[in-house]
Amino acid sequence: MKYIKQRLIAIYGETDAQKIWTSLKEKLLKAKQTHTKERKQRWDEKDLVLITYSDQFQEEGKPALATFEKVFDRYLADNFEIVHLLPFYPYSSDDGFSVIDYKKVNPIAGNWEDVEQLSKKTRIMFDYVCNHISAQSDWFKEYIKGSPEYADFFTEMDPDTDLSAVTRPRSTPVLTKFKMEDGSERYIWTTFSEDQIDLNFKNPNVLLKMIDVLLFYIEHGAEYIRLDAVGFMWKEIGSTCIHLEKTHQIIKLFRDIVEEVAKGTVIITETNVPHKDNISYFGNGSDEAHMVYQFPLPPLVLYTINRGDGSALTNWARNLQPAGDETTFFNFLASHDGIGLNPIRGIIPEEEILALVSDLKEEGAKVNYKKNPDNTQSPYEVNVTYLDALNKRADDDDIRMKRFLSAHSILLSLQGVPAIYIQSILGSRNDYDGVAKTGMNRSINRQKYGLDEIETELTKPGTLRSKIYRELTNIIQTRKAEALFHPDVPxxxxxxxxxxxxxxxxxxxxxxxxxxxxxxxxxxxxxxxxxxxxxxxxxxxxxxxxxxxxxxxxxxxxxxx
Missing domain, CATH: 2.60.40.1180 (Golgi alpha-mannosidase II)
Structure with missing residues (x-):
């Protein structure tokens, strides 16, 4: 426990740390006494992660998690030891990442009993959306009302403040204007959107509240905890406001806590940034994240197969340093987000990145842009299913599947723990109807399915979906049976x-x-x-x-x- 207190002092200083220490110590002792579930220590070659939405499969009148469980039992359980359930809490935007209530389950998905039932069959990764909360949340509503308890929960800023140095992941403004209940106006820090309000971790009570959420997730079965957008948690005017030392200290505190309360819980950081910044979240190899996302991999494999030239991938992979005895890489090709481009800046010349983006747009992909400090814009993300990203619309299914399986062979053979997005193992194509319905580019790769619909396509001989599912399943099963694919094997x-x-x-x-x-x-x-x-x-x-x-x-x- 003393190490946790020391970490608090490093973040806030002696006086402010002491203000929350007694309460935090009581929470940790209670959590440690009540947590009895045995957890797997570290990882091995059998550990593959499925990334999915909780409402991915649906039946009328039934909670989506119960329907997901059916699909998982019939088609996926033998392949995946871990399921990353994307945010299954009530939300107001961004398909779950604008959380209204951290401690409730979206009624469409079901309830905590449905989550617990699934956790009996697989280990679950929870999304811990720790950087921001919905503008529709009770926390922010109380702030708007002027409630003293929530007065410093969010970062207010004079709109004339020079924020030109702040790293922007989006083209939207850093600050959003809100009207308080008393009629006054406040400008609040919103890194991602006007509906996603950044939490002010300079207030120790915010950290205490969020640790309470972290302990709640452990209590409800989270064995992997994904720290969403974690690089932006601490703000200092005049800095980039990303990857700051206090952010690293907070993550180290989270690791200290999970190892004190439920050893075996895995902390994984989501930082879609260049490689040298990304791996900084390993800390010294034993004090920060257990895993970091291998963000250069999706665009680099795509670039490699698009050009038919493996030189860049070979050079990058050859220079990867082993993660260490207590850490490893979280490897993936596709996810609920698009294919990020920032991680390959510095690996691939900018003109070749722009050429790749142009080729993908011509073949039907969507593109999102970020704002640069000089007010220009650069593409930061390509929105497309990975199957369609690798191929041209005119290609036949035979060549389409060969490219796709080759890409996944690379994913499954690299050192680390591999994760496969649900749309990939389902062999999904671009969902333009979804984009038209939501107005969001990311919807192109977030299609949901009725149970009968997806079962028909997976079991019907000769369909692209069924062939990809069968072939990818065969490769996965081969990997899981081979000890030389253990993440620690050189x-x-x-x-x-x-x-x-x-x-x-x-x-x-x-x-x-x-x-x-x-x-x-x-x-x-x-x-x-x-x-x-x-x-x-x-x-x-x-x-x-x-x-x-x-x-x-x-x-x-x-x-x-």
Missing amino acids: MEVLDKGERIFALKRGYDSQNSLTIIHNIANEQVDFQFSGEFVNIITGEEMTFVDTITLDPYQFLWLKSIN
């Missing part, structure tokens, strides 16, 4: 030419896997020899001098001793 990236992305997992030549991808739309030959078994097909393969790979073919080759 990875060596091989240089086999610009048309190949290849890597080796293992400890020595006698106990290793060589994973080879042809990322081009042409046959490729290269020097290679040895005796192997392709663990995906079970076929024994001997190569004397060369190996020939068809377009987008990949092999998982285990050495035969």
